[in-house]
Amino acid sequence: MTVLVTGGAGFIGSNFVYYMLDKYPTYRIVCVDCLTYAGNMSTLKEAMENPQFVFYKTNICDRKGIYEIFETEKPDVVVNFAAESHVDRSIENPEIFLQTNILGTQVLMDACRQYGITRYHQVSTDEVYGDLPLDRPDLFFTEETPIHTSSPYSSSKASADLLVLAYHRTYGLPVSISRCSNNYGPYHFPEKLIPLMIANALNDKPLPVYGKGENVRDWLYVEDHCKAIDLIIHKGKVGEIYNVGGHNEMRNIDIVKLICQKLGKPESLITYVADRKGHDMRYAIDPTKIHRELGWLPDTKFADGIDKTIAWYLENTDWWEAIISGEYQEYYEKMYTNR
Ligand code: NAD
Ligand code: TYD
16 A cells, blocks of 8 residues: 655654554555645654655645656555645735645646545645634534635635545545644644744743633644544545544643643743734534544543643754744744734
């Protein structure tokens, strides 16, 4: 079995690469990533030593390059993680989100049609459902919740989902889609909430909380997301959407305070800054379908996952310090100075 993983040098894709190499030693894992600011070869260092792993530095929008990889590698299954993934960046510059997230998805699916695969899996997000109000804790996103996006990022992901479903209906492409809640864990790029707060706290820098910090996210340890995708590509039904989430809702401010406490840093580092434009209030996934049909349940409780994550950032300072000392500095200044 050959599994083509796009975006494998990023956060979730790399965790999936390691999960698959470990769980299926006979599978060949072909990684395609163009190494944007979010892709990092040091993340794949150990994978590169595994003879079952091969890496192509290719953009998923590059039709010729992608077709050549399909021709050479003949993947059975394609799992598409490659995307522009940061909401704040999508607010600054939507264009690249439309290119990679929508047109890149189209190129991959055209290659799948041309060369034949048994499954194309699209890694999507709960953000396609928009947000839920804070005063209705009884409401959750199900697979039937209408798409109602807020940001250019979520709109581009929703557009891709619609295209994936259209390729199934129109061309019979064997597709599946997972819509997961916020992930956390190793190799998470330090522009996102949890790793940014860990890195800043360790450097005694201000912890920028948007608005009042009351927005709620539903956090899932990244390995549990990888397990869900593994189940879906092997046992999930073609043409289906599966929501993935572990019923772990937390307010941003509580996450930041917890990180301060775990690292022995004062809460006086917390700085309230201008809110994100169009900021979604609450995400909350109902994972009943994937539990009922595929038996998926998360293994890692947040209390353990956050400890593992903090321990990883403490042990792997080289990894994130190299990132924050590079072009990230420019990004940080642009987004946070005088905010
Ligand atoms: P990430 O930004 O950490 O990684 C994205 C990877 O894709 C990087 O390695 C980057 O180099 C690569 N990439 C970007 N554009 C590319 C292109 N045009 N061609 C080839 N490679 C390209 O993102 P992530 O957090 O790992 O998210 C992966 C996927 O999971 C995304 O599709 C995202 O929408 C989805 N998702 C993320 C979360 C989350 O909490 N992070 C939750 C649900 C769904
Ligand atoms: P993020 O990690 O960007 O994920 P998403 O927007 O896709 O959910 O942000 C998580 C939450 O944390 C979101 O409500 C925005 C908030 N946030 C801050 O308060 N400060 C920050 O510096 C960042 C990056 C995010």
